Amino acid sequence: MCGFVGGTDSSWNYTAALASIEHRGPDDGRLHLDGPVRVGFRRLSIIDLDAAAMQPMFADDGGTWIVFNGEIYGFIALRTELEKLGHAFRTHSDTEVLLRAYLEWGENFIDHVDGMFSIALWDARDRKLRLYRDRPGIKPLYYFYDGQRLAFGSELKAIEAALDPKDLQVDETALYDFLGYRYVPAPKTLYRNCFKLPPAHFVVFDPDNGKLSDPAPFWTVPVPEQARTISIDEAAEELRGLINESVRDQMVSDVPLGFFLSGGVDSSTIVASASGLGADVSTFSIGFDSDEKSETPYAREVASLFGTQHHERMLSQSAAGDLLPNLKKWFDEPFADESAMPTYLVSRVAKENVTVVLTGDGGDEVFGGYRTYPRFQRYERLPSWPAVMDRLTHRLRKPFGRRSAVARMTRVLEFAFGEGPALWARIMHGMPQAAKADYRDRFAIPDDY
Numbered sequence: 206m207c208g209f210v211g212g213t214d215s216s217w218n219y220t221a222a223l224a225s226i227e228h229r230g231p232d233d234g235r236l237h238l239d240g241p242v243r244v245g246f247r248r249l250s251i252i253d254l255d256a257a258a259m260q261p262m263f264a265d266d267g268g269t270w271i272v273f274n275g276e277i278y279g280f281i282a283l284r285t286e287l288e289k290l291g292h293a294f295r296t297h298s299d300t301e302v303l304l305r306a307y308l309e310w311g312e313n314f315i316d317h318v319d320g321m322f323s324i325a326l327w328d329a330r331d332r333k334l335r336l337y338r339d340r341p342g343i344k345p346l347y348y349f350y351d352g353q354r355l356a357f358g359s360e361l362k363a364i365e366a367a368l369d370p371k372d373l374q375v376d377e378t379a380l381y382d383f384l385g386y387r388y389v390p391a392p393k394t395l396y397r398n399c400f401k402l403p404p405a406h407f408v409v410f411d412p413d414n415g416k417l418s419d420p421a422p423f424w425t426v427p428v429p430e431q432a433r434t435i436s437i438d439e440a441a442e443e444l445r446g447l448i449n450e451s452v453r454d455q456m457v458s459d460v461p462l463g464f465f466l467s468g469g470v471d472s473s474t475i476v477a478s479a480s481g482l483g484a485d486v487s488t489f490s491i492g493f494d495s496d497e498k499s500e501t502p503y504a505r506e507v508a509s510l511f512g513t514q515h516h517e518r519m520l521s522q523s524a525a526g527d528l529l530p531n532l533k534k535w536f537d538e539p540f541a542d543e544s545a546m547p548t549y550l551v552s553r554v555a556k557e558n559v560t561v562v563l564t565g566d567g568g569d570e571v572f573g574g575y576r577t578y579p580r581f582q583r584y585e586r587l588p589s590w591p592a593v594m595d596r597l598t599h600r601l602r603k604p605f606g607r608r609s610a611v612a613r614m615t616r617v618l619e620f621a622f623g624e625g626p627a628l629w630a631r632i633m634h635g636m637p638q639a640a641k642a643d644y645r646d647r648f649a650i651p652d653d654y
Contacts, residue, residue: 342404468503471568
């Protein structure tokens with residue numbers, strides 16, 4: 206996984222910050238505290254296990270450096286292109302490919318790069334720090350900026366550990382957002398002056414004047430001017446090719462690699478692709494002993510179909526409950542997706558055999574695999590009512606218990622006559638606007654928010 210942290214204030218505690226993300230990189234760690242930008246890195250060795258591939262990685266000038274969390278797909282082809290342009294490589298890592306791509310093309314280097322990444326790049330020639338986040342936002346990148354000082358890191362906890370607590374004040378509007386969405390939407394974080402760098406964006410910081418540029422996009426989703434006319438069979442074949450290309454690129458690893466397998470459309474598609482590519486596939490699944498709707502039979506069926514080396518573990522429900530105290534340590538800010546717990550448990554099982562896994566995340570979003578999508582579509586077709594009705598039904602049920610007939614009836618009405626983002630938030634179990642109103646005074650939320 207790897208992780209980094211850095212900043213511009215010499216008084217910040219970079220040792221504690223780096224220690225706070227040791228779990229991201231148990232294999233090695235390094236601090237570089239010289240120069241206007243201090244930086245630290247924790248390494249999980251995946252590609253090029255040699256110590257020479259450790260970060261921060263320096264350019265030949267001895268001053269320009271890069272830290273990078275992620276993986277660059279097709280980096281070998283990019284390396285070959287750079288070698289033809291005269292670059293001599295010291296390592297076999299994708300990190301050095303990134304660094305030399307920047308040295309060759311400057312800020313345009315990002316146009317040559319495909320992958321999942323968060324990047325911090327200090328250029329000693331123009332004395333500027335550049336931060337980049339990958340196109341779909343797979344890899345996290347947080348930063349703190351108070352108008353003069355900058356801190357950045359792979360996790361919010363690293364910034365928390367570095368800074369003085371008085372510099373981190375809770376953003377009440379972020380808490381208010383959480384009530385509706387069950388997470389804190391980007392670019393906000395739990396704290397004022399702390400932000401998530403949006404996907405496909407970069408920022409530039411000048412330590413000489415303390416100025417940070419506004420986040421700017423380096424890529425947008427390309428939308429054709431008119432739809433292509435192809436058959437279902439042609440579209441399916443093209444899609445299979447894209448999936449196979451993606452899976453092949455992501456299976457480049459110098460350590461053992463496996464696959465999560467739930468038996469659903471997402472992970473099963475990835476396992477099918479890897480198996481078709483001739484890979485030796487190890488799959489991992491977990492189930493719970495008291496779960497009548499366990500996914501393990503489906504995972505077992507897919508594993509049998511593709512002949513994988515299947516690893517299955519049945520756990521007690523208490524195994525998930527025991528993890529609840531760890532949620533704050535994992536997520537740093539409010540986050541209410543309970544799938545985090547089984548994801549952690551299956552990761553722990555997989556770690557006994559492999560270092561890297563492919564998961565299939567995003568498959569349900571692409572192929573409409575969640576039941577919430579048709580549910581939203583069904584309710585969205587119905588007429589909507591004004592927001593004042595939500596406030597009325599909310600007041601009506603307040604004196605009654607959550608499981609009362611009145612409460613159930615009013616919730617059904619709110620679903621039936623809801624629309625847009627408010628309806629989606631309800632389907633995702635977020636708090637409706639009328640209920641959130643009870644918190645406006647408590648959180649001092651501005652009237653126009």
